[in-house]
Amino acid sequence: MRSVRAEGRNPFDRLSGSAVDLIGLDRAGMVSLLESIGEKRFRARQLLKWVHQRRIHDFQAMTDLAKPLRVRLSELCRVDLPRVEAEEVSADGTTKWLLRLADGNAVETVFIPEAKRGTLCVSSQAGCAMGCTFCATAAATTAAAARVVRNLSTAEIAGQLHTAVQRLPEGAVTNIVFMGMGEPLLNLNAVVAASRIFTDDDAFGLSKRRVTISTSGVAPALERLRGLTDVSLAVSLHAPDNALRDRLIPLNRKYPLERLLPACDAYIRDKHPRRITWEYVMLDGVNDADEQARRLAKLLRNIPSKVNLIPFNPFPGAAFRCSPESRIRRFADILAERGLTTTVRSSRGGDIGGACGQLVGRLQGEGGKGRCGERDRGGIAAG
Numbered sequence: 001m002r003s004v005r006a007e008g009r010n011p012f013d014r015l016s017g018s019a020v021d022l023i024g025l026d027r028a029g030m031v032s033l034l035e036s037i038g039e040k041r042f043r044a045r046q047l048l049k050w051v052h053q054r055r056i057h058d059f060q061a062m063t064d065l066a067k068p069l070r071v072r073l074s075e076l077c078r079v080d081l082p083r084v085e086a087e088e089v090s091a092d093g094t095t096k097w098l099l100r101l102a103d104g105n106a107v108e109t110v111f112i113p114e115a116k117r118g119t120l121c122v123s124s125q126a127g128c129a130m131g132c133t134f135c136a137t138a139a140a141t142t143a144a145a146a147r148v149v150r151n152l153s154t155a156e157i158a159g160q161l162h163t164a165v166q167r168l169p170e171g172a173v174t175n176i177v178f179m180g181m182g183e184p185l186l187n188l189n190a191v192v193a194a195s196r197i198f199t200d201d202d203a204f205g206l207s208k209r210r211v212t213i214s215t216s217g218v219a220p221a222l223e224r225l226r227g228l229t230d231v232s233l234a235v236s237l238h239a240p241d242n243a244l245r246d247r248l249i250p251l252n253r254k255y256p257l258e259r260l261l262p263a264c265d266a267y268i269r270d271k272h273p274r275r276i277t278w279e280y281v282m283l284d285g286v287n288d289a290d291e292q293a294r295r296l297a298k299l300l301r302n303i304p305s306k307v308n309l310i311p312f313n314p315f316p317g318a319a320f321r322c323s324p325e326s327r328i329r330r331f332a333d334i335l336a337e338r339g340l341t342t343t344v345r346s347s348r349g350g351d352i353g354g355a356c357g358q359l360v361g362r363l364q365g366e367g368g369k370g371r372c373g374e375r376d377r378g379g380i381a382a383g
Helices: 027-036 043-053 067-076 136-143 154-167 184-199 219-225 242-248 257-268 290-299 325-337 358-365
Strands: 083-089 095-100 106-113 118-121 175-178 211-215 232-236 276-282 305-311 341-344 346-348 380-382
Touching: 027 043, 027 184, 083 154, 095 154, 106 154, 118 154, 154 184, 175 184, 184 211, 184 219, 211 219, 219 257, 232 257, 242 257, 257 276, 276 325, 290 325, 305 325, 325 341
Parallel strands: 118 175, 175 211, 211 232, 232 276, 276 305, 305 341
Antiparallel strands: 083 095, 095 106, 106 118, 346 380
8 A cells, every 4th residue: 555645645635625535544644644743652552552552543532642643633534434234153152244335335244253363355356247157146246236446445444353353352363364355466555555554563553474465366556565575465267277177267358377376475585484375166067076186286286275164055946966075075175285284174153144145135136236256155154
């Protein structure tokens, strides 16, 4: 994210003349904002702590700030959260929120609790243009009256974490994944700025290894990402060759594996012992054959890798079925025999329509205004 000053205009004009939402400013943004009104840089640390750690939104309650600064902030800034329009809790503890944004768009955020961690899956766009054929909310977006896609602001992304931590026990969220609605690398600046807020010690203080940006393969943005952050990277692969990946992920026709894999390798170069996480949704009779496992192992043999095999969660109208458990295990064994670290994720949230977009899709059918999409998979998985 560019700093406020780097944008070349008064920072308080960032939102077409409306007040600046402090939730959306990383440390550099806070510094630029404060300097623009004649304040010292160290105030940025104080503001980050008040907004993100203490989650105090009343400027007058920020007692270690001088009173004139508190008055100035109340005149020029705000701290807003998205409105929770619906909440669904699965029998396994998975929680999904439908969040309504100021312009009427809706996004979904999902929390997945496990024994030793709690993962929050956040959205980066309202709508999705990726059109992945196995994706629940790609279907929902296509079915919408208008296929609207817009990037979320940094504040709208960070607001999802604020919403979750307000509604969950203290310390419940230990990991964040950009695997919700939208393609994160098509909203690169806001996603990177949000990841900086998540990992800043004066904000949420998460380890960079516990924040993961996922992509379906926007190679040019991935090549830029290396110079902007070093959080973890996950790639929605789902096929061992271009022919099949072209069918499953249309973006592959623009950025085929010959372009994508070198960009992924470059991202983790000099970051020992980091590795790429490859997401691979298991589709019965489509991408789950023994030979496809062998080809996948060969494809990744020179890149430090972890493969997550994801059982497909069917959604209404889906053209695919999940691979049988025995087939998934066989596929995993072939990869492991060839030296690839491989996990099989446990499917979560099926009883609440765990895949991002299913809740919005239902509300669309009921006359709701939500427009969204997800570029990843037809289910929520954890592991």
